[in-house]
Amino acid sequence: xxxxxxxxxxxxxxxxxxxxxxxxxxxxxxxxxxxxxxxxxxxxxxxxxxxxxxxxxxxxxxxxxxxxxxxxxxxxxxxxxxxxxxxxxxxxxxxxxxxxxxxxxxxxxxxxxxxxxxxxxxxxxxxxxxxxxxxxxxxxxxxxxxxxxxxxxxxxxxxxxxxxxxxxxxxxxxxxxxxxxxxxxxxxxxxxxxxxxxxxxxxxxxxxxxxxxxxxxxxxxxxxxxxxxxxxxxxxxxxxxxxxxxxxxxxxxxxxxxxxxxxxxxxxxxxxxxxxxxxxxxxxxxxxxxxx
Amino acid sequence: xxxxxxxxxxxxxxxxxxxxxxxxxxxxxxxxxxxxxxxxxxxxxxxxxxxxxxxxxxxxxxxxxxxxxxxxxxxxxxxxxxxxxxxxxxxxxxxxxxxxxxxxxxxxxxxxxxxxxxxxxxxxxxxxxxxxxxxxxxxxxxxxxxxxxxxxxxxxxxxxxxxxxxxxxxxxxxxxxxxxxxxxxxxxxxxxxxxxxxxxxxxxxxxxxxxxxxxxxxxxxxxxxxxxxxxxxxxxxxxxxxxxxxxxxxxxxxxxxxxxxxxxxxxxxxxxxxxxxxxxxxxxxxxxxxxxxxxxxxxxxxxxxxxxxxxxxxxx
Numbered sequence: 001x002x003x004x005x006x007x008x009x010x011x012x013x014x015x016x017x018x019x020x021x022x023x024x025x026x027x028x029x030x031x032x033x034x035x036x037x038x039x040x041x042x043x044x045x046x047x048x049x050x051x052x053x054x055x056x057x058x059x060x061x062x063x064x065x066x067x068x069x070x071x072x073x074x075x076x077x078x079x080x081x082x083x084x085x086x087x088x089x090x091x092x093x094x095x096x097x098x099x100x101x102x103x104x105x106x107x108x109x110x111x112x113x114x115x116x117x118x119x120x121x122x123x124x125x126x127x128x129x130x131x132x133x134x135x136x137x138x139x140x141x142x143x144x145x146x147x148x149x150x151x152x153x154x155x156x157x158x159x160x161x162x163x164x165x166x167x168x169x170x171x172x173x174x175x176x177x178x179x180x181x182x183x184x185x186x187x188x189x190x191x192x193x194x195x196x197x198x199x200x201x202x203x204x205x206x207x208x209x210x211x212x213x214x215x216x217x218x219x220x221x222x223x224x225x226x227x228x229x230x231x232x233x234x235x236x237x238x239x240x241x242x243x244x245x246x247x248x249x250x251x252x253x254x255x256x257x258x259x260x261x262x263x264x265x266x267x268x269x270x271x272x273x274x275x276x277x278x279x280x281x282x283x284x285x286x287x288x289x290x291x292x
Numbered sequence: 293x294x295x296x297x298x299x300x301x302x303x304x305x306x307x308x309x310x311x312x313x314x315x316x317x318x319x320x321x322x323x324x325x326x327x328x329x330x331x332x333x334x335x336x337x338x339x340x341x342x343x344x345x346x347x348x349x350x351x352x353x354x355x356x357x358x359x360x361x362x363x364x365x366x367x368x369x370x371x372x373x374x375x376x377x378x379x380x381x382x383x384x385x386x387x388x389x390x391x392x393x394x395x396x397x398x399x400x401x402x403x404x405x406x407x408x409x410x411x412x413x414x415x416x417x418x419x420x421x422x423x424x425x426x427x428x429x430x431x432x433x434x435x436x437x438x439x440x441x442x443x444x445x446x447x448x449x450x451x452x453x454x455x456x457x458x459x460x461x462x463x464x465x466x467x468x469x470x471x472x473x474x475x476x477x478x479x480x481x482x483x484x485x486x487x488x489x490x491x492x493x494x495x496x497x498x499x500x501x502x503x504x505x506x507x508x509x510x511x512x513x514x515x516x517x518x519x520x521x522x523x524x525x526x527x528x529x530x531x532x533x534x535x536x537x538x539x540x541x542x543x544x545x546x547x548x549x550x551x552x553x554x555x556x557x558x559x560x561x562x563x564x565x566x567x568x569x570x571x572x573x574x575x576x577x578x579x580x581x582x583x584x585x586x587x588x589x590x591x592x593x594x595x596x597x598x599x600x601x602x603x604x605x606x607x608x
Contacts, residue, residue, distance in 0.1 A: 014410075014411070014412075017407050017410055017412060018412065018413065020403075020407055021407055021408070021412065021418050024404060024422065025418060025421045025422070027479070028421050028422060028424060028425055028479075029421060029424075031425075031433075031436050031437075031440060031479065032424070032428075034436065034439065034440060034447060035432075035436050035439070038439065046445070047445065049444075049445055049450065050445060050446065050447040050450040052447070098329045098330055098333065099330065101326040101327070101329060101330070102326065102327050102329070102330035102331075104326055105323050105324075105326035105327040106327070108323075109319070109322075109323035109326070109327075111323065111327070123327075123331075127330065127331075127334060130334055130338045130339075132533075132536045132588075132592075133342075133585055133588065134539060134540045134561065134581065134584045134585055134588060135540060136540070136542075136560075136561045136564045136565065136581045136584065137341075137342060137345050137578075137581040137582060137584070137585050138337075138338060138341040138342060138345065140341075140345055140348065140564070140568050140574060140577055140578055140581060141340075141341035141342075141344040141345050141348070141578075142337075142341060143355075143568070143569075144344075144353075144358065144574065145341070145344075147358060148358070160337065161337070163333065164333050164334065164337040164338055167330055167333060167334065168334075171330060195322075196319070196322045196326075197322075197325075200326075221427055224429065225428075225429045225430060225431075227429075227430065227431045227542070227543040227546070228540075228542050228543065228561070228565075231565070231569075232565070232568075232569060241429070242429055242430075242431035242432070242543070243431075245429070245431045245432055245435060245547070246431045246434075246435075246543075246546060246547050257439060260435055261436075261439070263432075264429075264432035264435055264436060267428075267429040267431070267432045268428050268429060268432050271427040271428050271429060272424060272427070272428070274427060275420070275423050275424050275427040276420060278423075278427075279416075279419060279420050279423055282423065282487055
């Protein structure tokens with residue numbers, strides 16, 4: 001039997017590693033590829049069975065995109081896309097601002113709540129535990145409260161709901177981030193006569209910019225991707241893209257694949273762009289550091 | 293019943309604690325000005341709804357006649373729940389999904405993290421691609437899943453046919469539908485486990501591995517007796533977080549199967565939604581939602597308790 005040298009073993013191992021990595025990369029990409037090519041298929045071509053390669057086994061067409069962006073449903077498409085964008089950016093921004101303040105407070109001041117015997121770590125855990133509980137428990141009361149206060153199907157109501165949804169995550173990540181920032185700079189600003197808010201705004205926040213951006217992007221993704229809140233709390237004026245996708249996808253006449261693929265891409269594409277942006281932060285261990 | 297969150301807050305697990313740079317100043321007024329906006333928002337829009345929901349679970353209230361008012365009926369909702377076979381079926385489905393999905397995702401995530409932790413080319417490229425699925429809108433992913441797993445026109449069965457194997461009834465068979473959902477959820481969420489475990493691997497001290505290699509330990513021995521035990525704490529955290537999310541399963545099922553075939557993939561959250569929104573029975577829906585909350589809390593406690601012992605043993 002042939003004896004493998006150490007170098008040969010190493011080479012074989014490296015080959016298997018790369019082979020497996022490429023295989024998983026294909027698994028990750030195939031569904032995205034599939035939805036992309038389906039959006040360029042002719043309605044009839046979809047029903048002729050699976051076709052894999054444009055120009056080779058089917059002729060690509062822009063029909064689905066033209067229908068999506070100028071057909072009878074186009075107004076609803078634009079509206080839900082705009083709603084998703086408005087709700088996600090606004091609530092993510094508010095959650096980051098308020099969450100940054102709380103995260104800062106939890107790393108720089110000592111709290112003690114005698115009644116509950118809670119210190120900083122207990123308060124922080126109390127805040128993050130709000131994110132872990134099943135959302136359906138709070139959504140039913142939301143539905144009733146929103147109806148009573150006229151907030152149902154409004155932007156204001158959804159921004160409130162999403163802000164509170166994102167807040168625990170923002171506090172959690174940013175607390176970890178502030179804990180890693182040196183306190184010397186703000187201390188010297190405080191000695192020079194600045195008050196806490198000035199020190200926070202002009203020294204701490206600029207230093208924390210990468211953390212703020214990452215938290216904002218993650219909150220944006222969570223909100224953009226939400227379906228449950230939108231389904232329970234909106235129906236037309238403030239309804240979002242996932243609702244529109246789900247609504248069209250479950251029509252009784254069966255899904256119009258070509259059209260729904262294009263629609264799904266409207267929702268997926270911005271998230272692919274954001275995932276290219278946030279990969280940097282994850283690599284730096286920022287977010288993961290907070291999870292550990 | 294005591295509010296579950298308060299009791300959870302009382303005993304924060306070690307992994308959620310931050311120890312670096314301890315609090316310095318004691319200026320109370322300013323400190324509360326920073327903290328209060330968050331606390332007030334959470335009290336109004338998280339704690340109050342939780343209590344509201346708990347109260348509702350002992351009441352009868354119709355969504356279509358909110359003005360008609362609340363009528364308290366004691367434990368009747370929970371008595372109904374206890375003998376509601378549809379509810380127990382959704383509970384069983386949810387637990388099945390959580391168990392299957394989290395186990396599969398952890399195994400794959402661990403494998404991928406180990407691969408990515410080696411000397412590889414195009415590391416950044418692989419990492420970007422591997423990360424992508426978890427960022428995508430679940431409603432859209434559920435729809436893509438419906439296309440991929442379509443039995444007559446989907447690409448998966450087509451490829452299976454080309455391999456000469458019998459086609460799979462992915463979504464039409466009530467025994468297959470849940471495994472299919474698990475597969476789709478795994479596609480979306482393996483990235484999360486991979487990145488956390490990869491960070492865990494990269495924070496391990498390299499000296500240990502060097503001395504083990506010098507001592508002639510095989511790759512398998514290093515993984516089994518050195519790497520894996522050191523990864524246990526991170527693994528507990530990541531499994532817990534993923535399981536808590538998986539218990540909430542809603543969007544991909546709604547789009548992919550709508551709970552079907554029959555009620556084979558209906559989850560607790562879906563059932564609460566159907567009872568609350570479609571039938572308008574707010575009290576009963578709250579009882580269903582609360583039982584999910586209790587299920588999640590009991591699971592977390594048992595999980596943390598039973599595994600913390602193991603973690604301590606592995607560390608010691």
